[in-house]
Amino acid sequence: MQRIAIDMDEVIADFNTKHLRLFNEEFGENLTVQDLMGTRLRLLRPHLVERILSYMVDPGFFRDLDVMPGSQEVIRELSERYEIFITTAAMEYPTSFNAKYEWLKEHFGFLDELNFVFCGNKSIIRADYLIDDNARHFEGYGGQGILFSAPHNRDVTGYVRVNDWQEVRAYFLK
Amino acid sequence: MQRIAIDMDEVIADFNTKHLRLFNEEFGENLTVQDLMGTRLRLLRPHLVERILSYMVDPGFFRDLDVMPGSQEVIRELSERYEIFITTAAMEYPTSFNAKYEWLKEHFGFLDELNFVFCGNKSIIRADYLIDDNARHFEGYGGQGILFSAPHNRDVTGYVRVNDWQEVRAYFLK
Structure with missing residues (x-):
């Protein structure tokens, strides 16, 4: 898988x-x-x-962020055909650990918490795909980077890009 | 590296x-x-x-654990020739995040905190070597597992084993 x-x-x-x-x-x-x-x-x-x-x-701060539209539904679908890990650069804000964990348990409770990863340098991640809005995390990463559109990366080129969760679904479940 | x-x-x-x-x-x-x-x-x-x-x-609980003898000196030495990440299954005890982070900053402050990883399932780790006392973490892991002797794993066989940090030094810096 x-x-x-x-x-x-x-x-x-x-x-x-x-x-x-x-x-x-x-x-x-x-x-x-x-x-x-x-x-x-x-x-x-x-x-x-x-x-x-x-x-x-x-x-x-991170405890009550809104969920990005479509992410729950599409990740639930993806989890039937792919192994899903959540990989967040939490080490940049060490005060965020608990809020991020609780947020994930609330909104993505259908995922196994043993698949949550709080890291910094994402080159440590072993996965076939990494969906991320920061292209710097694709440096040294061993799999296929997929740039998720965010305002700050609008002008970044040279990566596979998805604009929203419907495009993620199309990429993986087409 | x-x-x-x-x-x-x-x-x-x-x-x-x-x-x-x-x-x-x-x-x-x-x-x-x-x-x-x-x-x-x-x-x-x-x-x-x-x-x-x-x-x-x-x-x-995890804030005032003693440092394992030799680990600081040997990891400092290793960090000159290898890229070092600390990978701990913190998701099993989500209340431990802050204590583990502070402990690492106190005792291993010479490492980059962006190389700290709080995870659960360690098959997500991309590294050439994983030094761990739990052989279960070598399942699905893509690199070379190195079993660090602990009382509970005394009778576990079938893995490269090191008994203490001097043996880690010998393995990597021989």
């Missing part, structure tokens, strides 16, 4: 909506996901980079 | 000494590591299995 490794933030967990909301509330702005196309919030507002990164240090 | 993945409990972290101490204190016993040869505490005292497993659910 082939194995698919799947990232969390911006792939199955809607990181941007909450991050932008917290930022807009604090600074009285009205930035939208459209403003993040081809860039990142910290590049748009470089003088606020420390504050922008600090939201993720709150141990609860 | 070849990569070595290294388990935590009973390999770099002295799990048994603390576990036995807590058990002996609570039940007025005098069990030693010698009593665990070829078995496990929960098999020796099956009527207490729930309590025996419950110690590890305490979020602080």
